[in-house]
Amino acid sequence: MLAKALPRPCSGAADGDALRRRAAAAPGSLGSVGLTTGGVKTRRGGGAGVKLVVAAARPRPTSVVPAAAAAARDRTEAVPAAPAPAPVDGKNVFNGSASAVPGINKLVTSTVGKSTNILWHECPIGQTERQKLLNQKGCVVWITGLSGSGKSTLACAVARELHSRGHLSYVLDGDNVRHGLNKDLGFKADDRAENIRRIGEVAKLFADAGLICIASLISPYRSDRSACRDLVPSSSFIEVFLNVPLEVCEARDPKGLYKLARAGKIKGFTGIDDPYEPPSDCEIVIQCRVEDCPSPKSMAEQVVSYLEANGFLQN
Numbered sequence: 581m582l583a584k585a586l587p588r589p590c591s592g593a594a595d596g597d598a599l600r601r602r603a604a605a606a607p608g609s610l611g612s613v614g615l616t617t618g619g620v621k622t623r624r625g626g627g628a629g630v631k632l633v634v635a636a637a638r639p640r641p642t643s644v645v646p647a648a649a650a651a652a653r654d655r656t657e658a659v660p661a662a663p664a665p666a667p668v669d670g671k672n673v674f675n676g677s678a679s680a681v682p683g684i685n686k687l688v689t690s691t692v693g694k695s696t697n698i699l700w701h702e703c704p705i706g707q708t709e710r711q712k713l714l715n716q717k718g719c720v721v722w723i724t725g726l727s728g729s730g731k732s733t734l735a736c737a738v739a740r741e742l743h744s745r746g747h748l749s750y751v752l753d754g755d756n757v758r759h760g761l762n763k764d765l766g767f768k769a770d771d772r773a774e775n776i777r778r779i780g781e782v783a784k785l786f787a788d789a790g791l792i793c794i795a796s797l798i799s800p801y802r803s804d805r806s807a808c809r810d811l812v813p814s815s816s817f818i819e820v821f822l823n824v825p826l827e828v829c830e831a832r833d834p835k836g837l838y839k840l841a842r843a844g845k846i847k848g849f850t851g852i853d854d855p856y857e858p859p860s861d862c863e864i865v866i867q868c869r870v871e872d873c874p875s876p877k878s879m880a881e882q883v884v885s886y887l888e889a890n891g892f893l894q895n
């Protein structure tokens with residue numbers, strides 16, 4: 581759907597399974613952050629989803645649509661015609677017996693998670709129309725890195741640069757979203773996963789709105805980031821790894837959290853006694869070394885150049 585992606589520059593990082601969540605890192609240790617140039621890997625947005633509504637006058641829907649597919653929506657994929665499926669949890673359900681409610685007996689509802697009997701409602705104004713209006717393409721710029729690596733700074737610098745060029749973006753910062761939508765979540769692996777999942781879903785909506793959505797959160801687990809990638813067409817998920825050594829982040833320590841973590845006053849702090857899995861297959865790596873870190877402006881330019889080269893800043 582979107583312009584071709586450039587080769588992803590990160591690969592060869594430590595095996596994800598070996599670094600699985602809950603496998604707490606040894607104090608002070610991180611997964612390998614050695615990076616080499618990787619090739620393009622085309623991922624179909626598994627998130628591509630389903631059009632579940634079949635109007636009364638239309639042919640009957642096919643077979644049961646898998647729950648995983650039902651969880652996401654790809655309006656480009658039509659559901660072929662076939663006999664009505666039997667009601668199965670997590671699947672489409674042919675709604676109602678033949679004549680129970682006139683006019684709606686041929687609608688197909690689905691069960692997604694705990695939501696039963698739900699229907700996808702299509703609007704005539706879609707992403708294409710919104711993108712035309714904004715003269716840009718909706719996408720998700722996902723910035724991952726340690727606490728103190730400069731994620732928020734970079735996110736804001738990218739937003740500023742885009743704004744100055746007349747493009748609409750929105751920053752979803754982990755810290756900020758935890759002030760509202762995600763204030764019920766802590767920092768255990770499951771809570772982080774839910775934090776990331778929700779931000780991924782919100783980012784998907786913003787991208788569908790036609791915005792350049794910049795998500796900046798630690799998102800330490802590869803599998804969680806990958807699940808967010810799968811929510812949108814693969815070329816419109818741009819993962820940016822802020823590869824900043826732990827010692828640099830710790831020296832910055834703008835909130836004093838590393839100090840508290842080292843003192844054992846914060847448990848499960850990423851990079852200290854909780855793992856960080858560096859991306860193995862991301863679009864952009866921003867490398868910062870001790871005493872040699874690019875300025876936020878030049879980092880932002882790297883990201884904006886990618887967006888430009890890949891056709892996101894036009895429609």
Ligand SMILES: Nc1ncnc2c1ncn2[C@@H]1O[C@H](COP(=O)(O)OS(=O)(=O)O)[C@@H](OP(=O)(O)O)[C@H]1O
Pocket residue numbers: 726727728731732753754755758767771772773775776796797798799800835837846847848849850854
């Ligand atoms: N245990 C622990 N580990 C890591 N970070 C912690 C922790 N406790 C609080 N904080 C503060 O929360 C910010 C990270 O929130 P995120 O939503 O980005 O985290 S995550 O993606 O769910 O892992 C993070 O903000 P940033 O420094 O901006 O990354 C910290 O300030």
Ligand SMILES: Nc1ncnc2c1ncn2[C@@H]1O[C@H](COP(=O)(O)OP(=O)(O)O)[C@@H](O)[C@H]1O
Pocket residue numbers: 725726727728729730731732733734832834873874875876879
């Ligand atoms: N490129 C950079 N060079 C030098 N210092 C930076 C850079 N980016 C961010 N900083 C500083 O590092 C600290 C952490 O930045 P921040 O954006 O809050 O990181 P994060 O959101 O990853 O926790 C801040 O004091 C910020 O001013």
